[in-house]
Amino acid sequence: MTKQIIFSISLIITLAVFFWTIKRIWSYMKLTKPYPIGDYGKRFKIMMEVAIGQTKILRFPFVGWLHALVFWGFIVIFIGSIEMVIDGLFRTERVFSFMGVFYDIITASGDVFAFIIVIAILIFIIRRLFINVKRFSGIEMEHKSHMDANIALTLILLLMLSLLGMNTFYYILDPDSPVGYYPVSMFIVRNFIPLHSLDFQSVHTQHEIYWWSHILLIFIFANILPYSKHFHVFMSVPNVFFSRLEPLGYLDNMPEITKEVKLMMDPNAAFAEPAAGEEEVSRFGVKDVENITWKNYMDSLTCTECGRCTSVCPANITGKKLSPRKIVMNVRARMKEKGPGLVKVGKEYDDQKALINDYITPEELWACTTCNACAQECPVNINQPSLIVDLRRYLVLEESAAPGELNATFTNIENNGAPWQFSMEDRMLWAEGLEVPLMADKLAKGENPEYLFWVGSAGAFDDRYKKVTREFVKTLNHLNVDYAVLGTEETDSGDVARRAGNEMLFQMQAMMNIEVMNAYEVKKIITCCPHDYNTLLNEYPEYGGEYEVVHHSQFLQKLISKGKINIQDGPFKDQKITFHDPCYLGRANGEYEAPRNVLKAIPSEKVEMKRNKSFALCCGAGGGQMFKEAEKGDKEVFIERTEEAIETGADIICTACPFCMVMMTDGIKYKNKEEEMKNYDIAELVSVSMGL
């Protein structure tokens, strides 16, 4: 009875403290903005794959398997903990034992997993204390973060040792007919414990000590977790369940901007009645924690501080200040600082600080290439780039504080329909001497071509990429593809503007393009630019532009598989080719095979770079970087990537993106490798191989 009373009091204290903590966190959640949920079937699938199946952790096999085993072990052991709570409350003994064989399986798994977890945690502790793992360091990793990790690991170790101790002495109590099955404990007893020297009472006492140690450690652990990075033990499954469902390349719409842009394009809309529930918008983008969504805050609570994101960040790798882990940790720290005041005083509370500037500097934000390597790697599906862009949105839309070069780029897009100072009228100069059908001419003849070939700003104006556009058009003409281009009616897609935070400009560009394309009843689009591919495919539908969009590598792959392109020979057969994955085709949209299949059809030797496919390093141009000076660091991203390509001994870097082409070409020049190494777009390799 005494045991029951003490247990009940301990449990009540544990639950009271735990719920007090959750209530506090909930009060902070309520300060944040809404986040769309729904599509629960898809969410459940992602949760099973990423959280329960640990698929992202397993991308790095050794540590991945250790962590996955710890996670799966926790799930099994949790069932045993529930049994202990029921036994403690109701003075029962092994209450789940009525399950028979199933109970044997649960107890045996718990026993084995406890042993595996002990080994894994010892390895984790040794790695943390004695091996210099780069991703465990960084400016955001203060002494407290390391202490926090070490305390949690020690607690887990003690939890597992107490569980093994409890099982061992439980088995000794009745070795002939124990309830449940305990293979590791049985092994310990049979090999290391002299049973004849033990009396029943001392064994019983030892079992009780381990039983109490284990359950009290669980109670302490449950209440320490919410204050440490190990809160992910609770949070990772729900956080993954609520992860974004869109492709990584997609950025959230800002409906408040859509309203403004529609007003600009149609002043009559100003007199329309506001929609029900429509609120006045107090802030564009994110300045401080009250501007984030509850999912952003949940992400910050879930972050395991593992540093996988930072370890793959091209900006961080090349010595810039940006660390995606720091951005996420800063959200948590800032909410801890400002949350109590906001709860007490209300939204008007102002402590004269903000997430931007006081925690995250513009220098960090402008270093991001939006390559999505961080989001790809995060084991709990945190999407760091979308938060970075939200912070940029505040800087651009409210403070007009974009770097000078980006402001010039915005002005060019606004005035010339391209990021450079070219006249809109010159948008077709690339096609001189070629037969390139225009949509307007087709319409005049009463024809509606199957494809719109979206040339894109770089395809129309960048000197090097104009050559790629021409080669691709030669292939289209040679194969009698039914296509046309918009010519001077095309304007910049707005991709750069959106990723650089200028949502207003992006939406204006998008709506102008959609108006033109819808007037031509465009259904299918081909483009050579992965950035425009991503924007047209994933982002235009929100504004009424629903098209079937294909990247030129996908289009060429289709022609090859249909036998319309058949290359038997060609100038590349003695050449070694390495393919650089464009972030906006690969990670952003999951297309890794199409360009490789096209390359397979070109007689030549292929070689992969060390980091390829979803692990590929960015070229450094995305997210507006191509139009501005890089932030201070040890090295430029394009040099790091070019060095990786050079390491392969390839003769050709094959790219499939205008931005990558600029960067790789610059990299080859910088490394003085112009004699030994060339950079071609995949479209050029195909057309040249066909002798066009």
Ligand code: SF4
């Ligand atoms: S998107 Fe790329 S550059 Fe930006 S923080 Fe993530 S990894 Fe770094």
Ligand code: SF4
């Ligand atoms: S954001 Fe994700 S990848 Fe980065 S440290 Fe946190 S949990 Fe790890």
